Amino acid sequence: MACTHDHSCEDHDCSSNWSLYKHIDLSKVTALNEANPGSVKSVFKAWEERLNSSGEHLESNEGDPELLVYIPFTSDVKIKSISVVGGADGTSPSKLRVFINRDGIDFSDAQSMQPVQEWDLVENLQGVLEYQTRYSKFQSVANITLHFPDSFGGDTTQIHYIGFKGEATQLKRDVVATIVYEITPNPSDHKTRAETGGGLSHVE
Amino acid sequence: MESTQFTPWPYLPRPPCESQPSTHRSRRFPRLIQTRFLSKPTQPFLSTTLTRPQSSCSNPIGNSPLLRESSIEPFYVLNNIKTNEFCASLTSFDWNDVEPKRIETSSIGTTCTIWDIEKSIVETQLIAHVKEVYDIAWGEKRVVFVHFRRWGQISKSRKSIGVLNFLLFQAFCSPSSVASAAMVLEATMICIDNSEWMRNGDYSPSRFQAQADAVSLICGAKTQSNPENTVGILTMAGKGVRVLATPTSDLGKILSCMHGLEMGGETNLAAGILIAQLALKHRQNKNQQQRIIVFAGSPIKHERKALEIIGKKLKKNSVALDIVNFGEEEDGKPEKLEALLGSVNNNDTSHMVHVPPGQNALSDVLISTPVFTGDGEGGSGFAAAAAAAAAAGGVSDFDFGVDPNIDPELALALRVSMEEERARQEAAAKKAAEEAQPQSDSQNATSTATEKVSDQMDEDDLLKQAVALSMNIPGSDSSAGDAQMSEATNDDQELALALQMSMQDGSKDSSAPSDVSKVLGDQSFMSSILSSLPGVDPNDPNVKDLLASLPGQSESQEKKDEDEQPKDDK
Numbered sequence: 001m002a003c004t005h006d007h008s009c010e011d012h013d014c015s016s017n018w019s020l021y022k023h024i025d026l027s028k029v030t031a032l033n034e035a036n037p038g039s040v041k042s043v044f045k046a047w048e049e050r051l052n053s054s055g056e057h058l059e060s061n062e063g064d065p066e067l068l069v070y071i072p073f074t075s076d077v078k079i080k081s082i083s084v085v086g087g088a089d090g091t092s093p094s095k096l097r098v099f100i101n102r103d104g105i106d107f108s109d110a111q112s113m114q115p116v117q118e119w120d121l122v123e124n125l126q127g128v129l130e131y132q133t134r135y136s137k138f139q140s141v142a143n144i145t146l147h148f149p150d151s152f153g154g155d156t157t158q159i160h161y162i163g164f165k166g167e168a169t170q171l172k173r174d175v176v177a178t179i180v181y182e183i184t185p186n187p188s189d190h191k192t193r194a195e196t197g198g199g200l201s202h203v204e
Numbered sequence: 205m206e207s208t209q210f211t212p213w214p215y216l217p218r219p220p221c222e223s224q225p226s227t228h229r230s231r232r233f234p235r236l237i238q239t240r241f242l243s244k245p246t247q248p249f250l251s252t253t254l255t256r257p258q259s260s261c262s263n264p265i266g267n268s269p270l271l272r273e274s275s276i277e278p279f280y281v282l283n284n285i286k287t288n289e290f291c292a293s294l295t296s297f298d299w300n301d302v303e304p305k306r307i308e309t310s311s312i313g314t315t316c317t318i319w320d321i322e323k324s325i326v327e328t329q330l331i332a333h334v335k336e337v338y339d340i341a342w343g344e345k346r347v348v349f350v351h352f353r354r355w356g357q358i359s360k361s362r363k364s365i366g367v368l369n370f371l372l373f374q375a376f377c378s379p380s381s382v383a384s385a386a387m388v389l390e391a392t393m394i395c396i397d398n399s400e401w402m403r404n405g406d407y408s409p410s411r412f413q414a415q416a417d418a419v420s421l422i423c424g425a426k427t428q429s430n431p432e433n434t435v436g437i438l439t440m441a442g443k444g445v446r447v448l449a450t451p452t453s454d455l456g457k458i459l460s461c462m463h464g465l466e467m468g469g470e471t472n473l474a475a476g477i478l479i480a481q482l483a484l485k486h487r488q489n490k491n492q493q494q495r496i497i498v499f500a501g502s503p504i505k506h507e508r509k510a511l512e513i514i515g516k517k518l519k520k521n522s523v524a525l526d527i528v529n530f531g532e533e534e535d536g537k538p539e540k541l542e543a544l545l546g547s548v549n550n551n552d553t554s555h556m557v558h559v560p561p562g563q564n565a566l567s568d569v570l571i572s573t574p575v576f577t578g579d580g581e582g583g584s585g586f587a588a589a590a591a592a593a594a595a596a597g598g599v600s601d602f603d604f605g606v607d608p609n610i611d612p613e614l615a616l617a618l619r620v621s622m623e624e625e626r627a628r629q630e631a632a633a634k635k636a637a638e639e640a641q642p643q644s645d646s647q648n649a650t651s652t653a654t655e656k657v658s659d660q661m662d663e664d665d666l667l668k669q670a671v672a673l674s675m676n677i678p679g680s681d682s683s684a685g686d687a688q689m690s691e692a693t694n695d696d697q698e699l700a701l702a703l704q705m706s707m708q709d710g711s712k713d714s715s716a717p718s719d720v721s722k723v724l725g726d727q728s729f730m731s732s733i734l735s736s737l738p739g740v741d742p743n744d745p746n747v748k749d750l751l752a753s754l755p756g757q758s759e760s761q762e763k764k765d766e767d768e769q770p771k772d773d774k
Contacts (some may be wrong), residue, residue: 033520037551064520104490106521182329 014054018047018156020079025072030034032068032106035059035156040069043162050085050127050161057087065151067093067159068110070103072143079138079166081130084121086151090121096131101142103180112149123152127161139167222650268760282319282326289394302614303621310340323628327621332640354605391451391492394419394499399471400442401502402530402537411531413497414566416462418528419565422497425576434492436483437461440476441469441502447479471502477514481523494523497575500541501531508536508543515547526575530566567585572623 012047031040037190043054060067086092097115099105105113116138119131292313295538305322316330316337394686396419402412426433434451435458448461477496484494496518504511518525525548527541541556548554559566570576664733 002571032522037522061520066520104485106485108485 001077009140013055014190017165017169018083018163019038020077020166020168021045023073023077025074025076028072030070032070033060033064033066034060037048043159044071047163048081049118050163059087059136063153063156064157065093065148066107067089067146067147067148068105068107069148069159069162070105070143071194073168074178075168076140076142076171077106077164077166078143079133079164080135080143081132081165082146083124083127083130083163083165084159085124085161087125087154087160088123088125088152090152091158092125092154093121093151093155093157093159094150094152095119095129096121097147097149099145099147100138100152102145103143103161105145105147110145111149127163130163130165133147138166139169142153235274262533279331282321282516283325283477295337296341300342303618305619308340308342312336316340320625323625326629389432389489389492389497390426391434391436391484391489391493392422392426392497393436393451394422394497395443395473395476395480395503396437396439396465397499397531398439398465398467398469399469399502400467401471402467404531407559407566411501412467412643415501415530416465417501418567418570419462420459421571423455427453430490432489434487434489436480438476438480438483439465441471442466443469443474445472448482452485470505472501473496473498473500473504474506474510476513477518477525478593481518481521484523485521494521496523496524497528499528499530500537502510503534504533504537504540505539508540510549511540511544513670514589515544518548520549522550524548524550526554527556528559528566528570528575529556533560550761555624588610593717 005122010038026041026044029041030042034040034057036059039056040058042049043058047051058067058069059180082096082098083116084093084202097110097118099110099113100116117134146162148157292315294310294311295308296310298306298308305320306327307321308316308318310320314331314336318327318329320327353758396415400414402410402415404411423435426435432453434453435449436447436451437458438445438448447457448465452458477498480496480498481494484496484522487494515525525545527545529538529541538558545554545556556568557573557575559569574629605735
């Protein structure tokens with residue numbers, strides 16, 4: 001299902017609706033079958049810049065238009081709709097299948113598993129189309145995987161922008177304790193027993 | 205420092221001279237160091253000028269030259285200053301006994317720096333102190349430094365530029381660990397060839413045993429470089445592809461499943477790789493990068509096309525592939541493997557190594573390749589230790605002076621630093637290099653390992669060159685155009701060598717970017733250095749030409765020509 005904006009975007013503040021990109025954990029975004037490793041991070045930007053493709057964009061390898069993008073969020077989000085801006089000349093993706101809260105999906109998994117929802121995409125070079133989700137299924141999304149199986153006949157698939165509309169909760173689905181190593185240890189952060197007075201009960 | 209059995213650099217003796225008055229309080233100073241003082245004690249940059257007394261006699265290796273201190277001239281300027289002229293006072297300085305080209309300095313600017321004086325660059329800076337460091341010394345296995353109140357120690361077991369992987373600071377500062385950079389989190393599947401072809405004895409003791417040794421070394425290296433790495437094993441021949449161990453970090457389990465393996469059957473390379481990929485897909489920690497290491501010892505019966513399709517599939521799922529080509533030499537095998545590598549390779553994460561049969565054990569050859577050392581970031585301590593052990597076995601031409609049998613940690617630190625030097629010297633010297641390659645030919649054949657080989661050659665040449673210089677042998681051969689050096693007098697030779705080597709660094713910006721390379725390439729800095737050297741007139745047109753040609757130059761010939769001129773002006 002797609003809908004178009006029947007108003008001019010300057011009047012309505014569309015940009016603030018598409019602000020879920022701020023909640024994306026960019027360092028952990030990965031993509032499979034991308035031609036330039038790391039280029040996937042460039043597709044997450046503000047709504048105003050969705051057409052600004054002067055920088056990098058996400059492109060699949062030559063001759064293989066399939067793409068898989070894994071996007072973790074910094075907190076659980078509710079996604080209302082998704083917008084995708086593809087490339088010209090048939091390099092826009094033609095289908096989108098999404099999976100929620102699954103890590104480590106690769107192509108064989110993506111092709112065999114039943115997606116949470118899938119859409120037939122239209123060439124959306126202006127970025128005015130959005131695809132609504134079945135909201136009840138997208139209530140607490142910690143990470144989302146987008147699978148673009150095919151393009152509109154082009155040799156590769158290009159994606160210039162991916163946007164999410166919805167709201168962010170402050171909750172996190174599961175808290176994974178990360179180990180932080182100190183590069184320059186600061187002794188004042190680690191008071192020894194002697195320095196703190198050497199009390200009988202001392203918790204470090 | 206009094207008695208060293210090994211002094212490769214003849215112009216670094218330790219005469220009992222009295223040190224010049226300076227503010228540092230080190231007592232073991234054979235060299236004169238000038239320090240510049242600072243207005244604010246917060247700048248960590250420091251500059252030292254090493255000078256040496258002039259001596260005019262010829263010096264065979266091992267003998268300290270007699271000191272005829274007719275004059276003092278700056279020999280090296282070690283400068284890490286980036287922005288201004290001031291630096292913090294140095295409090296102490298120490299020579300590395302085993303590698304006299306390495307010194308370390310400590311300063312009140314809370315930093316300690318380890319220099320490579322031959323290249324006049326900073327090797328590592330230790331910046332984790334919060335107060336002034338009053339003294340620093342090389343210990344047998346550790347570097348010891350004195351902080352304001354307590355002693356601390358850092359281990360020399362693992363040295364890598366820019367990596368504060370000295371688990372040292374645990375001893376000094378706090379119980380919490382230090383960041384270890386260059387730790388790639390990886391899950392690896394090793395595909396072993398246990399076909400009939402492996403009974404052959406052209407690798408000692410047999411192909412299969414050599415493979416098994418290599419496998420155990422790889423497992424050790426991977427788990428050491430990152431404790432969360434996992435390794436799995438599968439065999440490709442026998443009755444069919446069989447997974448012996450799924451990716452695990454338990455080294456014992458991996459080694460035990462290598463026991464009692466039987467040879468037989470034919471290798472199914474394609475199935476082996478695909479099953480390895482499947483095993484990696486089901487790894488427990490999805491954050492790990494996926495890597496497959498294949499030992500291709502028997503002839504390949506698959507078609508090139510089929511291998512390319514497999515390669516593409518691996519690339520699509522971002523799996524890296526390392527291929528060890530050994531054993532049977534068949535027509536078309538290298539091409540097939542190259543095709544496979546080409547279709548998998550994504551940004552140089554995949555490598556291929558050719559190991560021809562010969563003296564060197566398979567595992568020894570592999571140690572210095574990217575299979576062990578990762579993508580060139582710096583190997584694991586384990587790999588370096590094994591490399592040092594190999595070096596003791598005579599594989600390398602170098603005499604480290606300290607055998608790994610006595611002090612493995614030190615030996616592997618040397619080995620690692622050697623390798624890093626090679627990586628740096630590769631580009632410039634490679635052009636002028638023409639001599640035979642002392643190292644095993646296998647490494648020359650690989651795309652990614654050639655760097656290390658030519659670097660080894662260069663290191664060797666530099667050593668020979670130093671030897672030749674010290675013996676005043678005219679026309680000493682070898683790389684980097686020292687041919688013209690022989691014409692000069694003994695004194696000038698060494699000074700010019702120092703100049704030339706420091707300028708070589710300036711020209712190697714592309715291949716080995718280091719801060720000091722850029723600094724050396726900086727004209728204004730070079731002119732200030734040159735002006736501080738006696739006998740070099742910065743207004744001399746030749747010197748000006750030299751300076752003008754410094755940035756981005758790659759012809760060492762031009763440098764040498766101009767190198768001669770300022771020397772002759774003396």
